[in-house]
Amino acid sequence: MSWAAIILAGGRGARLGGVDKAGIEVGGRTLLEWALDAVIDAREVVVVGDPVPTQRPVTFTRESPRYGGPAAGLLTGLDALLAPTPYVAVVAVDMPRLTMSTTRRLTEAAAGHDGAVLVGPDGRRQLALVLSTERLRQVRPDHEGQHNLALWRLLAPLTLVEVAVVGEEHRDVDSWTDLRDL
Template sequence: MEFTGVILAGGKSRRLGYKTKALLQVGGKRIIERVLDAVYGVTDKVILITNSPDDYKYLGLFMFSDIISDSGPVGGIYTGLVNSQTHQNIIIACDMPFIKSELLELLILQSDGYDIVIPETIDGYHPLCAVYSKNCIKPAEFLIKNKSLKVTNLFQYVRVNKVIFDENSPYYTQNMLFNVNTYEDYIKAEDIAKIIEASKFSQC
């Protein structure tokens, strides 16, 4: 089955002031480029959902603006699914510097017969790193029209596979689903990247 990678970069980065968080560098590489590396590990079909296309033109991706403005992540998911050319899609936020293609592959492998495959950790669900089928389009549109913009509200309308990730899971790392929302998160991400890099040298 074919998948499209849909990267959501429509957030306004309010908590980072004027900064576009996806373009911040972590470990010497822009966050969105780290996300893109992970997505390209599972598919060569990738689109970007953004209301600031000039910021990302250099990536050479097909880009689409939100179909329905001010609809949050649900609106981004809706826009991605409408514009995708495949039934199944791996949808991921642009601000996850430590996401790995192995995690995305595990979600994809468990998607048969489901419309959403979502990771669940001790911190809860992670709806912006999950598999969504086009069967979610109409429910998402319904939620947007009713101003019900919590992504997990989709669960009641479609078939959902909640995949638990913990220290016993393959490829699990504590920070694999870490996302950058604040300046403090960004500083923490830089520290994590330094630790990861140092551990690579210690294993040599």
């Protein structure tokens, strides 16, 4: 199945004192490098965040409106894709335990559905999804409706297959304590 990827890297990093999460290192690699590895099978990758050098060709864009949240980032990333694909993987840049195996499980689960979402051990949906681009386009609001739209509200009309995490795939870096504990 052909799919593209959107990496959401445009947040403010408020709980990290405004530090750009994409550049934070875990295990000697930046969070962006970890995220790019998780979507290595993607036909095309859009990073919604500030441009930085990468080893892989990607398209960089900023969410519109700026700091409009994950839903605005997702929709801006969707608009920045150069070629149409039936599915798009959407991952947060701050989840260094995601792997290509994670995205493969999500793409397999999404086939024939509106999409699939990674679900943590506590039952919470994670910011690691594969979505039908056609269905996403059907539920998207106009540009004005994107600002501060909650991601899960945007995706509420979609029926998403839940995929259980393996190991620590759900771990993210929202604070310095999270980083230390990784």
